[in-house]
Amino acid sequence: MEQEQQNSNTVQTGKISNGTKGMTVIVKTIASWVKVLIFLFGINIVLFGHLTPGGGFAGGVILASSYVLLMLAFGREFVEENLPLPLASKLDCLGAFMFALVAILGIVFGGSFFLNFLYQKYLPGQPLHLVSAGIIPLANIAIGLKVGASLFLITLMLSISCKGRECRFE
Amino acid sequence: MIILYLLLLFMIIAAIIAVETKDLLSSIICVGAIGTGGSLMFLMLRAPDIAITQIVVEVLGLIIMIRATISRDLTFITGDREFFGTVVSVVIIFVIFLAGMEVLETLPDFGTPIFAKVEGSPSQIYIENGLKDTGAANVIAGIILDYRGYDTLGEATVLFTSILGATVILRAKSRKLVEEPDK
Numbered sequence: 001m002e003q004e005q006q007n008s009n010t011v012q013t014g015k016i017s018n019g020t021k022g023m024t025v026i027v028k029t030i031a032s033w034v035k036v037l038i039f040l041f042g043i044n045i046v047l048f049g050h051l052t053p054g055g056g057f058a059g060g061v062i063l064a065s066s067y068v069l070l071m072l073a074f075g076r077e078f079v080e081e082n083l084p085l086p087l088a089s090k091l092d093c094l095g096a097f098m099f100a101l102v103a104i105l106g107i108v109f110g111g112s113f114f115l116n117f118l119y120q121k122y123l124p125g126q127p128l129h130l131v132s133a134g135i136i137p138l139a140n141i142a143i144g145l146k147v148g149a150s151l152f153l154i155t156l157m158l159s160i161s162c163k164g165r166e167c168r169f170e
Numbered sequence: 171m172i173i174l175y176l177l178l179l180f181m182i183i184a185a186i187i188a189v190e191t192k193d194l195l196s197s198i199i200c201v202g203a204i205g206t207g208g209s210l211m212f213l214m215l216r217a218p219d220i221a222i223t224q225i226v227v228e229v230l231g232l233i234i235m236i237r238a239t240i241s242r243d244l245t246f247i248t249g250d251r252e253f254f255g256t257v258v259s260v261v262i263i264f265v266i267f268l269a270g271m272e273v274l275e276t277l278p279d280f281g282t283p284i285f286a287k288v289e290g291s292p293s294q295i296y297i298e299n300g301l302k303d304t305g306a307a308n309v310i311a312g313i314i315l316d317y318r319g320y321d322t323l324g325e326a327t328v329l330f331t332s333i334l335g336a337t338v339i340l341r342a343k344s345r346k347l348v349e350e351p352d353k
Contacts, residue, residue, distance in 0.1 A: 045222070050306040053218035055314070061226045068233055089337070096330050103323060114319040119305045133306035136315045143326060150333040151230060157340040158237045 022075040031073035038066035046144035050133040056140040060147025067152045076159050088153050095146025102138050174214060181207040194239055202232045219310050 022028065045052075046059030071079045106115035109122075119125070119134025126132055181204050188200035205228030212221040296313055304312035314322050 050308050050311045053308065053310075054222055055219060055308075055311050058219070058223040058226050061223070061230055065226065065230050065233075068230065072233070092330070092333070096326060099323070099326055103319070114316075114323070116304060116316050125305065127301055127305060128307050133304055133312065134316075136304065136306050136311055139315050139319075139322075140311070143322075146326065147329065150329060151234075154333055154336055155230075155234055155237065157337055158234060 022078070023073050027073050031069055035066050035070055038069065039063060042066065042144070042148070046140055047137065048130070049140040050136045051128065051130075056143030057147055059140070060144040061151060063144060063148035064151035064155070068155050071155065071159065076156070080156070083152070085153070085156060088149050088156070092146055092149035092153060095142050095144075095149060098142035099139060099146065102135050102142060106135075174211060177207050177211050177214070181211075195236070198232060198235050198239070201235070202228060205231075219308075 042059050042062035042065075044059075045054035045062060046056055049055040049059065067079060067083065070082075103114045106113055106117055109115075109117040110120070116134040116136070118138075119132075123131070123134070125134075130137075184200045184203040184207065188197045188204070191197050191200070205224060209221050209225040209228065212218075212224060296309060296317060300309040300312050301307065304316040306312035306316070
């Protein structure tokens with residue numbers, strides 16, 4: 001019985017030792033000002049992907065990197081309260097599902113898979129304006145959401161380091 | 171044109187340093203330098219979409235690599251290089267280099283639009299009818315999401331599946347001790 005109790009004490013399910021809690025005051029102040037600008041820039045690149053260079057993939061990576069900046073400056077727990085892991089994986093799945101939905105709506109409204117039904121039938125818009133090019137902005141938003149959530153998830157996962165029986169968060 | 175050769179020299183030197191150095195942090199930083207040189211090269215070749223994507227993915231990939239390796243307390247590469255593996259890889263690289271030089275001499279000069287000479291080729295059709303068919307001012311976005319949208323679907327699927335696999339493997343509670351009973 002003593003052996004069992006000792007085993008249940010050394011199994012580290014709840015005992016987490018915090019690593020470093022973040023960086024110095026200068027880095028924290030600058031990071032809290034800059035994170036909003038990075039996020040806004042990422043939204044700009046995703047949303048205007050059909051007019052300026054960029055698109056869904058690059059914009060999604062920029063969105064993820066604003067959260068990675070927060071994670072490096074403030075520590076992992078601060079970001080985990082803000083955007084917890086189940087919510088990030090739900091956003092990832094939502095992005096992938098939206099992309100597939102946009103493609104399948106091409107069969108419903110048009111005739112073929114991935115048809116640009118908004119541009120050719122319902123909402124042509126004017127070239128060089130925001131509302132143009134049919135389903136391309138919608139697909140860019142879906143891809144940006146998906147790539148951003150994916151890279152945030154993988155960086156969160158890699159900040160858990162397990163050595164033997166003890167898991168440390170950094 | 172001279173700046174392309176300078177960037178190439180920079181990237182080759184950074185690659186040699188990344189392979190030869192013993193400190194893991196230095197080699198990761200040299201990999202970052204290779205990616206930055208590549209992004210500048212894309213900008214010189216007038217491809218801003220690829221340049222943006224390359225520099226951003228490079229920076230984030232550096233952070234992920236540093237996170238993955240430094241926190242494991244393994245900051246020095248030890249051990250010797252084995253002889254037979256080195257010889258085989260050098261021979262294969264040399265053969266591919268010779269074959270590449272043969273192929274490179276058959277290409278036209280740098281900067282000539284080879285598909286402009288063939289009427290009805292896909293790239294000419296995309297450039298001429300891109301705005302009319304898709305409505306997107308950025309022809310590249312029109313190509314990857316309207317003309318060739320199926321390839322983008324495949325790429326998104328590959329990214330999704332790889333993140334899924336990595337998340338399952340790297341869970342914190344995935345290690346189970348031998349003496350722990352099954353719940």
